[in-house]
Amino acid sequence: MLKALKVSNFTVFGSDVEFMFSPGLNVIVGENGAGKTHVLKLGYLFSRAWPDLTAQRLAVNKERAQAYLAERLADLFQVSDLSALIRRNAKGGAVLQAQVDGHIPTVQIRMADEPEFTSPGLPEAMPWKVQIQRKDQAGLLKATVLPDEVPDAAARNAFLPQQVLVPSKEMVSLFKGLIGLFDKYRDFPLDISYRDLAVAMSTLEPRDRPPLMSDVAQRMQSLLGGDLKLEKGELVFERADGSQMDISLMAEGYRKLAMLIYLLRYGVVERGSTLFWDEPEANLNPAALKLLAEALYALGSAGVQVVVATHSLFLLREFEILQMKSAQGPVNQVPNKYFGLGRQKKDGPVSVTQSTDIADIEPLVLLDESLQQSDRYMEANP
Known part of the structure; x- marks a missing residue:
């Protein structure tokens, strides 16, 4: 702290x-x-x-x-x-x-x-x-x-x-390949906090439901109609009926809410x-x-x-x-x-x-x- x-x-x-x-x-x-x-x-x-x-x-x-x-x-x-x-x-x-x-x-x-x-x-x-x-x-x-x-x-x-910095630019749409780009290029146009966040998000979902998944998080899930998930190194948005939507089609503000739920559900923020x-x-x-x-x-x-x-x-x-x-x-x-x-x-x-x-x-x-x-x-x- x-x-x-x-x-x-x-x-x-x-x-x-x-x-x-x-x-x-x-x-x-x-x-x-x-x-x-x-x-x-x-x-x-x-x-x-x-x-x-x-x-x-x-x-x-x-x-x-x-x-x-x-x-x-x-x-x-x-x-x-x-x-x-x-x-x-x-x-x-x-x-x-x-x-x-x-x-x-x-x-x-x-x-x-x-x-x-x-x-x-x-x-x-x-x-x-x-x-x-x-x-x-x-x-x-x-x-x-x-x-x-x-x-x-x-x-x-x-x-x-875990200490987490969420930068001002929306992160979810940038996630794919971001770590590799940071490691490949010296003068990458984003600061290191973006790489830190991408690394923190590249984790497995815990078996047990994290205690920080509160009622508010569930209400945000209802508003969004689904969840972010990590599949084969990529973030995907899975609707409540099991179908998937391309991240680029999500409203930018909703991506931020989805990311917060993701950070809680995957135990990144604890x-x-x-x-x-x-x-x-x-x-x-x-x-x-x-x-x-x-x-x-x-x-x-x-x-x-x-x-x-x-x-x-x-x-x-x-x-x-x-x-x-x-x-x-x-x-x-x-x-x-x-x-x-x-x-x-x-x-x-x-x-x-x-x-x-x-x-x-x-x-x-x-x-x-x-x-x-x-x-x-x-x-x-x-």
Whole structure:
């Protein structure tokens, strides 16, 4: 689970911009170019770092972390020189810090009438601190990554479930052959998160029904009229009557809903996972977006950390409605956090405001523009 992220002079951000994340639902808003996707990618980077570095059961040290982080930063942000990630006109380099909690495997016992545990084990802190230093003055050396802090040996028994980043471009129609294309071509036009997601989706369906397949997921299945399935390395959409439909014939927004159901049914997203999603609202009609909001909220209550970046006022309102309803009813309220990214002056660095109440977030451009549109409508139609 991602607990905290602190960035200094990275891309558009100023000094000591800190994010304190909720274990449940986290929503990032801001105008275009404010760095929402960058926050998702950094959170994803550090959430994946430990399981990637320990996959071969090798000790994690600063030398291995340096090579890994330099490569991943370049691949996630699609830069050939890491100095491009340092904020323009900033003195010195960029500094990235993250606090990630892993899990120590623990025997968990509960009564039959008690709710499921939301954490797969005892938390274990995994701190990261990284500098990105500029080229030398002669311009002979590329920017370098210098890890100042990596998780120590005490975390060697900790594990992190699958961490998933769903990028803004719809993924289902791109799935076929995507991994091979990434591996064949050096300058592939998509960042590495697309390959990561394709690899994560290339798995066998578990025999038992995953516990995260909630009522909301079943309602989404009913809306779609079928399911995504993996057959011979290809994604196919199977209707309820057993017939198949070509993926290219599905509406793009429905492909996104189908992918979320797939991630849950195949166990890619599980309890303890962090699901990062960039603009989940794209190409979804309000009825489908309402279902998606319910699904993401339900995941937050079931032990999945959800971090989304959005431009949708409708999606924000749906999250607020769900939060208010859960405060009144039998469903547990999901811990939440809202983050607003913005600049105090036009070309200045981006800073963040954060709160558990969306009303405290400034600037909230999507709300401001919605109100101004209402005013323009009233003026145009007296």
